[in-house]
Amino acid sequence: MSLLKTLVLAALSNMFAAGAMAATLDFGGVKVEDSIAIYNNTLLLNGAGLVGGAKSPHYVVSVYARAPFSTLEELFKAPGPKRLVVTPLRDLDTDPFVRVFTRGVNDSATKGDIAKLVPGLGNLENIFRTNKVIRKGDVMTMDLVPITGLVIYIGGKVQGVPFKETEFFRGAMSIWMGDTAVDAPLRDALLGRTKVAR
Secondary structure (H helix, E strand, O other): OOOOOEEEEEOOHHHHHOOOOOOOEEEOOEEEOOEEEEOOEEEEEEEEEEEEEOOEEEEEEEEEEOOOOOOHHHHHHOOOOEEEEEEEOOOEEOHHHHHHHHHHHHHHOOHHHHHHHHHHHHHHHHHHHHOOEEOOOOOEEEEEEOOOEEEEEEOOEEEEEEEOOHHHHHHHHHHHHOOOOOOHHHHHHHOOOOOOOO
16 A cells, blocks of 8 residues: 555544644545544544545545544553544545454454454454445444444444454454554554644
């Protein structure tokens, strides 16, 4: 994948600590809220970014949790639900996401765990075989719901069955925030490490 110009915005930890709330943000016409209410919890925007050049934007990503985080480990350890949102600004091929997702799952699993992940990997394959392209205007959300596991929605519809194994949430988040993330500046924005850049 060629290096993408990334416009990034991060909600900084000290802003949350001070109780300051940013206004609704606009990325390529996509509104990103500074907080959302899901599963009886209020989640705060940790970071968001627009991937692609100004002349050819690809998609917007935002991530929410109950408290700020600056590493994936902090996100994984945080209590309560979490949500990552991908909003395409054009039709998106999901193959690159699936490759990084699968690699992230495998990297976070021990050899003894691989067998238990086989059904989930089949579920993942079925979801993205059905959704080879996410259409412009549709939204994909990846929610970690306590007890239930990772739930994927595309176009407002639940896809497949929930992934109960933690490796799947780790794999999903590694697409945008892991060591092999699809875009490093976006990763830093989502993790709240960068200041506002326009």
